[in-house]
Amino acid sequence: MPEWGRTTLEMIVEELQRPVVLDKSFERRVMVRVRRLYAERRPRRGRGWLTAAATIAHRPAWATAIAAGIVAIATVGVLRSRPSAEHVVVTGSVEPVMFVHVAPNAKSVSVVGDFNNWGLDGSALQATNLNGVWSVTARIPAGVHRYAFVLDGKQWVADPTAPRSSSDDFGMPSSALVVEDSTK
Numbered sequence: 607m608p609e610w611g612r613t614t615l616e617m618i619v620e621e622l623q624r625p626v627v628l629d630k631s632f633e634r635r636v637m638v639r640v641r642r643l644y645a646e647r648r649p650r651r652g653r654g655w656l657t658a659a660a661t662i663a664h665r666p667a668w669a670t671a672i673a674a675g676i677v678a679i680a681t682v683g684v685l686r687s688r689p690s691a692e693h694v695v696v697t698g699s700v701e702p703v704m705f706v707h708v709a710p711n712a713k714s715v716s717v718v719g720d721f722n723n724w725g726l727d728g729s730a731l732q733a734t735n736l737n738g739v740w741s742v743t744a745r746i747p748a749g750v751h752r753y754a755f756v757l758d759g760k761q762w763v764a765d766p767t768a769p770r771s772s773s774d775d776f777g778m779p780s781s782a783l784v785v786e787d788s789t790k
Contacts, residue, residue: 707740712758715757716731716759717731717744750785753783770782
């Protein structure tokens with residue numbers, strides 16, 4: 607094929623398909639190095655798990671890696687024993703939070719969340735309507751909370767302006783809310 611009609615990819619493929627020619631001593635030199643490395647790393651008699659600590663002490667990179675592994679295992683154990691941040695409610699101040707939802711066709715909008723026991727027993731926050739914009743201000747304890755809007759008493763929707771909660775409550779969508787303590 608003439609040089610001017612070939613694509614760059616065809617020329618690269620042709621070059622990569624050419625056999626690589628090595629000098630005669632290459633294989634011998636590689637095998638000598640492999641045998642030398644094997645001899646250096648092969649455990650000698652009399653050295654067992656009792657002398658492993660001395661070997662690690664002479665290799666700081668290994669000692670650092672083992673120490674980091676121990677710290678990681680301990681950290682994971684501590685984190686698993688603590689409740690997740692999503693379910694922790696910090697006791698302290700109670701802050702005013704305004705919930706706003708746009709639903710022009712809704713007849714009622716309520717706010718339910720872990721801060722009001724998901725609206726059970728009539729404790730849902732009832733929003734007021736102003737031309738399809740529903741809002742309610744409530745005093746919420748500082749911490750991390752999950753909540754949702756309930757439209758017309760039956761349709762649960764997550765707040766489209768807030769991040770979604772990592773787990774849906776009761777199989778329904780919910781949003782995440784972080785209320786910061788203003789006294790700090």
